[in-house]
Amino acid sequence: MSAEIIEIFPSNPDERKIRQVVECLKGGGIIIYPTDTVYAMGCDIFNTKAVERLCKIKGIKPQHNNFSIVCHDLSNIATYAKVSNNAFRLLKRALPGPFTFILPATADLPKIMQTNRKTIGIRVPDHTIPQRIIEVLGNPIITTSLKDDIDDIIEYPNEIEVIYDQNKDKADIIIDGGWCGIDPSTVVLAIDDDFEVIRQGVGDFEEINR
Template identity: 65%
Template sequence: MAAEILKIYEQDPDPKKIDQIVRCLKDGGIIIYPTDTVYAMGCDIYQNRAIEKLSALKGLKVKKNNFSIVCSDLSNIADYARVSNKAFKVMKKAFPGPFTFILPATGKLPKLFQSNRKNIGIRVPDHAVPKAIVEALGNPIITTSVKDDVDNLLEYPNEIDIIIAQNENDADLIIDGGWSGIVPSTVIDASDDDFEIIRQGLGIFEDL
């Protein structure tokens, strides 16, 4: 069954549409959603079957997935990751924004999502749609970038028509948030206080 397409404007996300997305997530659905960098694919971190499906779509074993999670702000990050004082100060400047911080995971992550991981990636995008989704859901969602595995003109497609055409049979719901960027988040290993840039993306770490 092809994915349902839902158009949402970043400036003023419709609460009824956000509720519809939350119902999809709670039912174990896979969604594609806009962020402040590129479009992402994800699911509710407490829906095991959805995590299994998402892992399969990405060609990953469930216990070896490297998915990050999207939080709405810094307030509940300590539930899922251990954050040093130094890391917190840097993240406070970085979030919301185009960064992913790799931090030591806590035992509060759902059992399946924990797998054998020691670390977890944390994102707080500067985009109203994922923020509204996470707030309404009440817990983080998984984030993994949507890539163009067909034409490869752009590694990260920014046209919603292309995203729909390539992913409509994989996702349950695709949020049409218009054009996106083509550069992913900057990934920073903050598992200790010697920060290391793992992937240079849109965010400029030196500015922090």
């Protein structure tokens, strides 16, 4: 069955539609949703079958996954990642915002999300739709961006019609939240206090690391 497109306005998210998305996630569904950078694909981190399905879609093994998770706010992060005092100060300046921080994972992270690297990527996007979904769901969701590999040019699709055509048989719900962007988040390695940008994206690391 093809994915359902649900339009949600970021300025005033419809609570009925938010609950519909949350029920989909609880039932093992996969959603495509807007963030403050690009559209992303994700599922409930505590639904093992959904994570396995997402890994199959992305063509990776669960134990080798490099997914990041989207948390509702800073208080949510400490459950799933170990954050030093210096890292917390940095995260407080950066989040919500267009950054992904790679941090040491805690044992509270679902087993299927734990890898040999013992790290986890953390996102708190500055976008009301994923924030509200996670708040109602009660726990983080996975974030993995949508990409096309066409003639060796990596593109992040932004138009819902294109996203639907490419993912209608992969996702259960595609949220039309309007324009996002075409550039991903900036990824910062923060497993110790020697912070390092490993992918430059939208976020300006120098601005938050002063």
